[in-house]
Each structure stands twice: as structure tokens, then as C-alpha cells.
Amino acid sequence: MGKKTLMTGNEAIAEAAVQAGCRHFFGYPITPQSEIPEYLSKRFPEVGGCFLQAESEIASIYMVFGAAGAGARVMTSSSSPGISLMQEGISYISAAELPCVIVNVMRGGPGLGGIQPSQSDYFQATKGGGHGDYHVLVLAPSTVQEAADLMMEAFDLADKYRNPVMILGDGFLGQMIEPVEFKHMSSTDRPARDWTITGAKGRAQNVVKSLYLKPDVLEQHNLGLHRKYQKMIKNERRVEAYLTEDAQIIIVAFGMAARIAKTAIKILREKDIKAGLVRPITLFPFPYQTLERVAEKVDNLLVVEMNLGQMIEDVKLGVCGKAEVHFYGRVGGMVPNYDEIVADVEKIVKESR
């Protein structure tokens, strides 16, 4: 329990990890998230944690794999190009069903791209990223407070499903300062870790692996993973519906883009255009049902993203042809402009009359 302090998103994510009981960090610095390892490199020694700067992102994710296999509450953080390097390891960890938390503070791509904020890793985060039929649970905070809250919860969710959980933010969320309060104490009754590799003295051997050479066995393994993802879909979908009740048009956006959309909605409502917002908080599992519901009440939706149209594919799956789905996006580190969102919405409303 604390009082409100001012922190950058990166610092708040790092402190939340400490307060959630995370004591192992492996990573490699990259803008715009380097304040996370910087903060933990100071903070972990105070609480008996292990902070290790690895030689690369590839090494980092396999250190996470090892620590998770030994039962540690463990995390890594990086930004887009670094997360790409980690994808093989994330696939392995998902296959081996180990809990860990991965933070991606996105920057513009592709390639080395730039260092300014972006949301262009949506596909990578929600549709696999690495090889094989797997998912990580993806949480997309839009404020520093929410980043702290979700970061704390991410460790519990990772334990609950024995699965990697990804916090997907962007450079602005990492760099900006806002008030934050660490109010949620992580649950102390964590699921039993009877599967960990801690030496098999006095018990049967535990095995953590991702290799299944017999196709029928691997199929069963895949089906088991699939059942787990179905449980996530059933239990963990989260979404914020903002002024949707009386809305004539719905904006769909996540993270930073959703905040900018809120300001646009305020301006639109002053102009007597009733706009509302659907903000997915979990990107996997995606809240398709919410979109399906709102699509029955409006003729038009506008998807706003800091990419050239990624989440829009999921929005269209949810809407299922029941309404028009429009798009506005900025890329390369440029962020959406609320005046342009307002102009877009006005145009859509005018044309649909």
C-alpha cells in the first residue's frame, strides 16, 4: 500500500515487478525501455534479487527459460527489435509451459526502425511471433497506473496458466510521467510449483522440454496447449467500454492510441457527435464479443492504431460484417493526432447520413 508518486511508465513497470515478488531479471538494454533494467539494477540488490545484463536478447530469453524452469518469478524487457530476437525462446517457453513476464515497449519498425513510439508489433504479440501453434497472453496498458497494475497481475496470470504473459506498451507509455500508486499486493497463495527442475532427490523426476518427436504425442501436447488458450479466452478477456451506451460511432483503439482517441471523443461530443470508445485491454484473448455487441448498435467503427492496420483484422472478425470498419493510423514513431481523428469521424458521420 502506498501513496501516489510520479514515475515514468518504465519505472512503474519495474517497481511493480519488484512488488509482485519478481526477483529475477535478464535483459539487454534498448531504447525506449532501458529505464526498466536501469531501475531494477539498483532495486534488485536491495531486495535480494538477481539482475543480470546478458550479452544479447537471445541469451536473455534463454536465461528467463532456465530461471522459469527452476521455479523463479522471472521477467525480461525489451523493445521491438529485441523482442524479435527473443521469439524463438518465447516459442520454446510457451511449448515448455513455463511462467514468465515479457515487457515490450514498442518502437517504430520494421528492422532497426526508429526509437519513437509505435504499436506495430500487434501481429507479432498476438498471433504467435515465433514458430508453432502457441499464444502468449497479451496485456495492453494505456496509463502508467494501469501499466503498474497489469504488471503486478501479469506474474499471477503467468503462474495461473503456466504461460508467458506479455505487457505490450509503447515508447510514450515508457517515457511519460504520471501519478502511480502501488495498491495491489500480489497474491501470496501461488499455485504449487511441483513441476520445477530443482533436483529430483526424494521425488520423481520432472521434465521441462519442448521436444516431442512422435507426432501423436506432439499432437496431444498441442491440443493440451489449445485447451489452455481456450480457458484464457473464456476467463481473461478484458475491455474498457467508454461512452458506448449512447454512441452513434465507435472508435476502437488500445494503449496510447486509445488515450488520444478519448480526447477526440471529448471534442466530438462538444460538437454533438456521440462517439464512444472500445479499448481492448487484453489483446490476446481479444474481446471479439464486445465488438460484436457494439456493431449491432452502430453503423460505423473507426479503428485507430499506431501502425497501418493490424488490430483492425481482429475488430473485423468481431464485427463480422454488421457495420463498416474504417481505419486511421500513424507510423514510424508519429502518433495519431486527435484533431485528425475528429476530422475522420466527422467525415464518416457526414457520409453515412
Next chain:
Amino acid sequence: MKAPFYEDIILAGFGGQGIMFIGKLLIHSAMKEGRDVTWIPSYGPEMRGGTANCTVVISDEAIGSPVITSPHSLIVMNNPSLDAFEPRLKEGGVLVMNSSLITHKAKRKNISVIGVPANEIASEIGDKRVANMVMLGAYVGHTKTVSKEKILEGLRGLLGEEKRKLFEVNKKAFEKGMEFGKV
């Protein structure tokens, strides 16, 4: 019913002029008055002498966009910042500019312009590093966005024990700036 308080400001200058610091001081102080605040920096491969800016939003309500297209207020400390941000200032907005370093003229007629010889004032006080606090003082004196008491409380907190000896000179610079802004 009184409309909820809302203010947004872009602060810009050379790296090393303390632009980021006065932006942070503003949100520390406004938060102490119970308001929601955001501070967002320009971030990048920046260095002393390069350009730096930050955007501050202060509101009674939960803040939507922390990124501001056309701000209500602008604090600029050098020519490139004036040139870059003056066109974006909202109609009727407040432009506080450091007239010690800015040789360009403000072009807009539909805004209030306050020229502050911040470097001269800071030198008179005896520490040219506090020109930023003169600028903040002028802004706060003019707009009354936060109280002087909260600024000083915030300043004490931000300087911490290590830099406590800098409190008085910063306070003096802020007060001088306030007088200037009120005129």
C-alpha cells in the same frame, strides 16, 4: 457549475537549459493540488545544446491524450523552439519566451506574448543556471496554473537533500519571474 480545470503546455529549449526540470516541477506541484497530471518528453539521441521539449497536461479530470497538438500555453527558451511551436499555439494562448536568447519576433497576433529576459534576471540573482525558474515563474505568475506554495514544496522535493543548497537561488529566480509575469 464551474468548468473543470484543464491546462496543457509545451516547454521547449536547448538541452541543458532545465526545460525538462521545470516541466517536472510543474506536475509535481499540480499533483499536490490534487490534480491529474502527465509529462511526456521528447526523447531521442539528445545531448546538451540539442533541442529538448516536454508536454505537460494538468486537469481536474482523468487525462486523455498526453500528446498535445495545439497547446494553451508555450514556454520557449530559444529561437528554434519559438519557430517550431509558435504556429501550434491555440488561439488566445499564452507564449512565454526567453527574450535574452530569442532574437526572432513572435509572428502571431491572436496570442498573448510575454518576453522575459530570463538570462539577465538569472545573472542578476547570481546564478545563470536558474533562467529556467525565471521562465516558470513568469508563466505561473501570468496563468496561476499552480500556487507559489506548491511550486516551492515541489522544488524542495525535487532538489532533495543532495541539492538543498540550490533551493534559495531557485526560489528567488521563481519569485522574480512571477513578478515579471504578473505585469
